Amino acid sequence: MRASLAALALAAACHSSAPPQTPTAAAKPAPPPTPAPVPAAVPAPKEHMAGDTPRTTTEGSRFIAPADWDLVVRGSATIVSPPEDGNWIALVDVHAPDADAAVKLAWAAYKPDAKWPLKVVNTAPDREGWTKMHTYDYEVSPNERRIVRVNARSSGGDAWTVIILDMQQAVLEKRGGQVGVLVSRLQPKGFERESFAGKTANKLDDARIAALGKFVVDGQKVLDVPGVGLGIVQDGKVVFAGGFGQKTLGKPGKPTADTLFMIASNTKAMTTLLLAKLVDAKKLDWDTPATQLLPSFKLGSAETTRQVLVKHLICACTGMPRQDLEWLFQFGGLTPSGALAELGTMEPTSKFGELFQYSNPMAAAAGYIGGYVLYPKLELGAAYDKAMQAEVFGPLGMKSTTFDMAKALRSDHATPTGFDVDGKPAPAAMEVNYAVVPVRPAGGAWSNVNDMLKYIEMEIDEGTAGGKPYISREPLLARRAPQVAMSKDATYGMGLMVDTKYGVAVVHHGGDLIGYHSDMMWIPEAKVGAVILTNGNLGPVLREAFRRKLLEVLYDGKPEADENVVAAAKTFKEQVAAERKLLTVPADAGEAGKLAKGYHNDSLGDVAVKLEGGKTTFDLGEWKSEMASKKNPDGTISFVTMRPGVLGFEFVAGAKDGKRTLTVRDGQHDYVFAEK
Secondary structure: OOOOHHHHHHHHOOOOOOOOOOOOOOOOEOOOOOOOOOOOOOOOOOEEOOOOEEEEOOOOOEEEEOOOOEEEEEOOEEEEEOOOOOOEEEEEEEEOOOHHHHHHHHHHHHOOOOOOOEEEEEEEOOEOOEEEEEEEEEOOOHHHOEEEEEEEEEEEOOEEEEEEEEEEHHHHHHOHHHHHHHHHOOEOOOOOOOOOOOOOOOOOOHHHHHHHHHHHHHHHHHHOOOEEEEEEEEOOEEEEEEEEEOOOOOOOOOOOOOOEEEOOOHHHHHHHHHHHHHHHOOOOOOOOEHHHHOOOOOOOOHHHHHHOEHHHHHOOOOOOOOOOHHHHHOOOOOOHHHHHHHHOOOOOOOOOOOOOOOOHHHHHHHHHHHHHHHOOOOOHHHHHHHHHHHHHHHHHOOOOOEOOHHHHHHOOEOOOEEEOOOOOEEEOOHHHHHHHHHHHHHOOOEEOHHHHHHHHHHHHOOOEEOOEEOOOHHHHHHOOOOOEEOOOOEEEOOOOEEEOOOOOOEEEEEEEEOOEEEEEEEEHHHOEEEEEEEOOOOHHHHHHHHHHHHHHHHHOOOOOHHHHHHHHHHHHHHHHHHHHHHEEOOOOHHHHOOOOOEEEEOOOEEEEEEEEOOEEEEEOOOOEEEEEEEEOOOOOEEEEEOOOOOOOOEEEEEEEOOEEEEEEEOOOEEEEEEEO
């Protein structure tokens, strides 16, 4: 996704969603923009990939061309393209003295007439056999609905491979897993990735535990993450459980192993654990049709609805796209039944099992169906809550884990932190997190280190909890079986991901809500697991780097994780600074004066525009934000939210049918607000 404030805000909410308050017409998929002209060239034969296919660039760098994509070689450029017209990834081999010169030569070989303004250049540490890595982000007008990014990397001397990503945002959103297949295996000729396969994990003694703790402390300082809860278990014993930093930004009070954080989409694995318990009890099967269990379940297409089995509800493999703006912008009064009804307006954009597409409403349906099977006379939310307590939290001894917002906020808890428009940490918009309540099976749980370690220990012990049988091995492990590829080295099962990048399987899942970011992970063959809970916006950087650090400590791997954190922090600051230069704060008064006082969209609700004290505020009902303004390369004007936690949502001013409009977009949809 575009490295911008909007992308950072979307990342903050990427694992929990709630549909609008009442069933409305589905958001129309964004119409594809007029395809950019294919670069002028001498015609070359295309090769169609019947499956994921190993290939090399013109000078021998290895990569995998994704299934159903086309490949054409034109001079020094190897160009791959998905089935949708007007989208390309070019791998261009050039010889140049530096990255800038290499990028210039690559554009000349691929699309010499490209004129997007350069926004920012970031550097990254040497990795995967490459050195001198530079990433170039370009400023693209939002109405183009396009992502343009370039990465230049050297394989030695003056030899460079330049990756040009030139794709429609909707296509990149849909085919991100396939792009991951290509990029994750792009390696210079002769390179062999570090592997821990066959190695015996080290014992996590005091020195190694101290190294992991120091990594977290150093990382949270660099990344401006106020507080971290950390737990580690090995061979059935908790070797560390505690916290670092501040529960609340700027206030005393360190988190402990009992401090509650919102765990967001880590909840999904616990929801599928409930389903596995029902499979174990023979109350349903993974292949049971969803409508057989809950007749009211439906999607936008009757044909698709008939195909949905229990395992499809939470496999991210049904082709249902993200529609997260609908929960972020309008969630007041929404019930679980209303959330399920909203699924009836949503349509898949890819085939079953074809592409990784993450859908929070589908995951919510999984949990509510599980609850309904056990307690059909209860309201769907109450049935789910009771089922989770009876089948998961209670038996595992997770005494503090709860879906009760009020109870959690009365307890020992961490508060969420975001970034302001200048990239400084600030309290985040906690009220937006209430949006997850109606779809809580997808990400609504609060938990702490101690409780999460009990869950992880059961996963490592393959169904044993507290020394007693809890669940049969087969239904438990079925949740880890691959349902769809996320990259060449990572797959998604049912609420769990399995990553084999370094030769050993790491089972994990992340969770993201406004100001809360976490991950739980375990390495089955090493009998090691960990949980990391954070209350800062760059928590995703820390958790990803921690997974690498844990492997380094366990297997004496190359020291990369610390450098990854420092580089990511630097990149973030540079991106924020570049985006900030494009913004007018407060919003330009002249442009704001052209706005209507109110706008409406059937799916996202109302936006009230308030001009007071030289500031422009957009009030969405459930939350509001002061706005910045931005002039785009095509001359249009955007208004951008500045509220920490929901920073960077972009509304493009326009007109249609004689009415003023505001258009906001997610990856695959346009939402047009018309003046009231």
